[in-house]
Amino acid sequence: MTSKLTLPQLxxxxxxxxVQVLGAIFEHSPWVAERVLIQRPFDSTPALHSAMVAAIEAEGSEAQLTLIRAHPELAGKAAVRGELTEESTREQSGAGLDRCTPLEFAELQRLNTRYNEKFGFPFIVAVRGHTRHSIIALMAQRLENSAQAEQGECLQQIYKIGQFRLGDLLAET
Amino acid sequence: MTSKLTLPQLxxxxxxxxVQVLGAIFEHSPWVAERVLIQRPFDSTPALHSAMVAAIEAEGSEAQLTLIRAHPELAGKAAVRGELTEESTREQSGAGLDRCTPLEFAELQRLNTRYNEKFGFPFIVAVRGHTRHSIIALMAQRLENSAQAEQGECLQQIYKIGQFRLGDLLAET
Incomplete structure (x- = not known):
């Protein structure tokens, strides 16, 4: 029988x-785990998540941009089989991204390119709960935002992704 | 008192x-952990490492290239404070990379650029045990290799990095 890691174990x-265990909670950014080391022990998963979010918020805009840029593109991610995690497969399948028509796939690529050209970082969304239609609509809508607003929105989505990943890792307290 | 994660716990x-715990053993590539899920339980860290290496070897050249490209550049990594992990800081400090002279830093940048232009992927080396002098010499030397030889060498270095990271994570058996 298998179970999740417990907070006392962590x-x-x-x-x-x-740091190794929490290294992938925020994409390619184990420094977030390092920043909260000193705050242990954590008595709940939300407390740990809040501490990690606070560590990112305490960083300057440049470090936050680096974190955003550490994420792969959504459609590129879906396209490259080797990069898809079991979790992403489930999430993207849940969002129907594995059943894109060629037209939808082309539309996602076009939006990705426009988004990257306008903002200089990839479009990020926590896809759980989304459909491919809602993702395409959301990208088109967020393309209208200012760079500052989008940088903030990407961070919020990253915090949500981190929350999902912590939930996958840790037993409820 | 703190200790490492044990294999029985893993x-x-x-x-x-x-998958979340082992997600960062190979940079940005949790799919490696997924491939070995079915082989549990592992009775030693080397057995786990071998299984993960075999999973990468079983992939085609394209997935291996994606894994290689998931790594940041060495000097860029050293330069961007936000991306440096505690472990990397220790490693790069051990290799003297935090004490580069401006000339050495410029040399590393130049070699990185040439390397990337020639091979289309970043230079990868497990820096533990290296000095900045040996890294610069190694880059210049490896620039003479064929793309095929360098792809193989980068993979070998990635396996070594994975071995170090597993050692950081897991208690000896």
Whole structure:
């Protein structure tokens, strides 16, 4: 029988192991886990998540942009089989992204390119709960935003993704 | 008192948690952890490492290239403070990369650019045990290799990095 990692187990890890375990909660950015090391022990998953979000918020705009840019493009991600995690497969399948028509796929590519050209970073959305139609509509809508608003929105989506990933990792307290 | 995660603890994790825990062993490529899920329980860290390496080897050249390209550039990595992990800081400090002179830094940038232009992927080396001098010499030397040889060498270095990261995460068996 398998189960999730418990918070006491996580709290008991040495620094390197703790950072390694939480290294992928925020894409390619284990520094977030390092920033909260000193705040252990955490007594709930939301408390841990809040501490990690606060660590990102405490960083300057440049570090936050680096975090955003560490994410792959949505349609590119779906297209490259090797990059899809079991979780992403489930999420993107849940959002119907694996059943894009060629036209929808082309539309996603076009929107990705326009988005990247306008803002200089990839479009990020926590896809759980979305459909491919709602994602395409959302991208078109968010393309109208200012760069500042979009940088903020991408961070909010990243926090949500981190919340989902922590939920996958840790047993409820 | 803190310690490392034990193999029995790792073996007992459910699929999503197992993949999350091992998600950063190979840069931005949690699919490697997914491929070995079915082979649990593992009875030693080397056995787990071998299984993960075999999963990468079983992939085609394209997926392996994607894995290689998921790595940041060495000097760029050192330069962007927000991307440096505690572990990388220790490693790069161990290799003296935080004490580059402006000339050495410029040389690393120049070599990175030439390397990327020639091969189409970033230079990868497991820096533990290296000095900045040996890294610069190694880059210049590896620039002479064929693309095929360098793709193989980058994979070998990635396997070594994965071995170090597993060692940080897991208690010895």
């Amino acid at each position: 709290n008991a890890l040495d620094a390197a192991a703790f | 073996n007992a994790l459910d699929a999503a948690a197992f």
